[in-house]
Amino acid sequence: MAQEIPSRYDHKESEPRIYNLWEKSGYFNPDNCVKDGIVKKDAEVFSIALPPPNVTGTLHIGHAYEDAFQDIAVRFNRMRGKRTIWVPGTDHAAIATQAKVEKDLIKTEKKNRFDLGREEFLRRVNDFAKASHDVIVRQIKRMGASLDWSREAYTLDEPRNLAVRTAFKKMHDLGLVYRGNRVVNWDPKGQTVISDDEVTHEERKAKFYTFRYSKDFPISISTTRPETKVGDTAVAVHPKDARYKKFVGKTYEVNFVGVPLKIKVIADETVEKDFGTGALGVTPAHSMIDWEMAQRHKLPLVQVIDERARMLVDGPFDAAQGKPILQGMKTIEAREWIVEELRKNGLLEKEEEVAQNISVSERTGGVVEPLPKLQWFVNVNAKFQIPPARRSLGAGGNSKFKSIKGGEKITLKELMRRVVESGEIKIMPERFEKVYFHWIENLRDWCISRQIWFGHRIPAWFCLGCGTENIQQKSEARWFLVRHGQSKFNKEKISQGQMEGNPLTTEGIAQAERVADQLKNENIGLVVSSDLERCKMTAEIIAEKTGAKIIFDKRLRERGLGIAEGMARGERERIYGDIMKDYENKIPGGESWQELEKRLSEVLVDHLKDHEHKNIVVVSHGAPINFLVGKMKNIQSREIISQPIPKNSEVLELIITEPCRKCSGHFYEQDPDTFDTWFSSAMWTFSTLGWPAFAETATAGKPGPENDLANYHPTSLMAPGYEILFLWVARMILMSGCLLGEIPFRRVVLHGIVRDAQGKKFSKSAGNGIDPLFLADKYGADAIRMALIVGTATGNDVKFDENRVKGYRNFSTKLWNIARFVLSNKPADLRRHERGLTQTTNAEHKQNIEELENIKKSITEHIEAFEFHLAAEKIYHYIWHTLADKIIEAEKKNLKDGDASQKAESYALLEHLLLESLKMLHPFMPFVTEEIYRKFRPDRLLMVEKW
């Protein structure tokens, strides 16, 4: 017997094979467990959503820890007979992924996202995300995670998009989402707004300047950012500050380094008398605190810094450069220049070195510039009523919360606090509850819009005519205005006008094909095109790929340029430049703008009327497209002329819906912004379980994904790293609360960060990353799991040491050999001699069995208390130092010299103790335990044995 089994356990061969076996069994899916009678239909539920890893790259050892931790809980509960579900998925991680791809792009092709354009750039990001996803899934499986892959989700897929759109609409209706002009964190490097929680602070040395705006202003102020002071509209002092009392309420007109300012002196409680001069220059546009103060005192707001962190004010005129000196200057340079001016004019009173925390974008490292911007926000202070329950279960009116009454009006802040305070959600380790409450205290409205491309597009449309917003989930029809691809004359820079025989270049054809690919799945009903060659070719390519009908409409032709057609563009500009810009005038033989406008004016109306519910592609030329759009936007004809024309093959997407309630316009343009990635991941616990598609119909107790929401939500456990307590955990509570009226999970167990032997965080930039796949091949996934779990109290950081992995690899060999030994002693005619363990008369054996039962009880308790490290250590210790070192050694004599029935009794004891030990070890080391178990019970799966 023993000879057939090698003395070493081959984890590299075994682990993938065993995982395959589990997957094939289908028992990661609770529906199958119920179907096969492994768990009862009405058994208790244990459900958990995997915190979806970002598709920004591959997994590191920290993910392995997170997965192992959850898998222990999942396997334990499954063996305890619960209907256990663990839902996998990945996160598109909007800004992180986009930043990663853009960085690579700049490095390899020296292009940024704007050079590539939205469509092409997104294609690259999606390719990258797909590749990451595939590696990630392979890694997760390699670690043995028993996830129900049939329910795999992605935060950017279609069901999750529906969830995002539905949530946005619902929250808007509840008054929890609004669009407003507020000071936000602008990341000049990423060119997007970021939320407060994506900002980190770095300590740097800074100069702290004390000065007066001008000689005739009575109060000195201090700042580390003098360049923002050109945007000051007030000086704030403490109401009880005797020094300044006499100035409060007065307004001064001052000239600050050549910039005229109107400064009102105000009194505000938040000003500290003892700091600096006790007076604070208020810059409402470029400081969160000042903005809030400005709101209280109704101060005007002057923006003086732009999105590229350059100055937006003039200052004195610089004759040498022929422009106002500050205009367009970088903030740092402006600071130096202003300080120098103050010094020259004797206004600078003090200059001190201070340590200052500056705000930095967590993702891009850009120094955050507070700017006033029109963005979408979640209002955390607005009262609302929990919406009607999606399932008509139990009492409590509209609320399924234990701690919130039905019909009660509550703010999101209060809701988030209440459910944790009341213990409805329990956060472990407990110290994080305090951290959580503290965060809520300081919480501001959550900015959810981002100026990046990769993500869920915000489902808000603005009327082209008047800008009125319209939030809805589906449009009646869409129009795509497309300029033709590059033509021969475009390339050669020759005036085309209405000339015949000017086909697309190879590049132009490729452009048209790209557009066609993009429109392929848009259900295009009709292509309407100018009949000129370059449009015709473009339209035909689009029609072919989309399967739409084409009609040609002469009225969509380019403006006629008469005798200038065929002329080099430069020459035309020289001769007819003025005429080209004139509304009424025209080149001989050509058309005036007025005439062009006239022939286009009917086009919109006609096609709107004739093809009411169709998605239409309109292929035309630069000038006509500008006029069409200009008309929709109600722009003056003369202004349209000076608008830049779209690029070759550029697509403008519009939706058509019921006429605007303000201006009766039909055309709407979608908000170009996307959602904060956390907006979609905040719905993870329920968007993965069928919300909103099955929100109304899900039925508890029935199998199938369409009933998941009723069966598995709220989830039982959430186990992310503590670093995303605010970013994610808190927001899941928020979203589940206002959208479902219930908690997303009953318990949160936060784990620490895995660090390297030096205590440093693993990161790609530090180059200390360890590929879990490499380690798994070397020592086995089981060994990695044990090394990560044992020796780390839940919630503490893990210092990762490869030596420990090696130690647990040795343990799996030990276990393997225990099994080998036991098996080698299996009597051929076991049955005949078996007396049954419960009837054993051997006192020592009885004691062995009792000891095992005690160990089992204690391990069960540890696991239930999420003390996995203690449970793992205990079973490890039992197997090695009790079962192997003591019990087996003691039985050897019997096995060698005993009679047949004694041998059988010894064997039965050892087999029992071993198999029970395998069960207890299985959640921690699933592979080797399953492999060994099958040597004893070839027709069974340890994974679903009863604990």
Place this chain on the structure above:
RNA sequence: GCGCGCUUAGCUCAGUGGUAGAGCACUGCUUUUACACAGCAGGGGUCCAAGGUUCAAAUCCUUGAGCGCGCACCA
């Protein structure tokens, strides 16, 4: 500034009122119905410091030191 965590064997860390623990490393011995990725035996700790509570403190309390972290911000 407010808050949190850590400080235990050479290293990495468990233990949280009842005679100090694990892994790795170290020393010596041992091929024995499995396992040398093993067994047996062993060395190594004033449990950061000081004070307090207690019959009893690594464990609870107070103060302090060093390291690390979070939040807020001084404008």
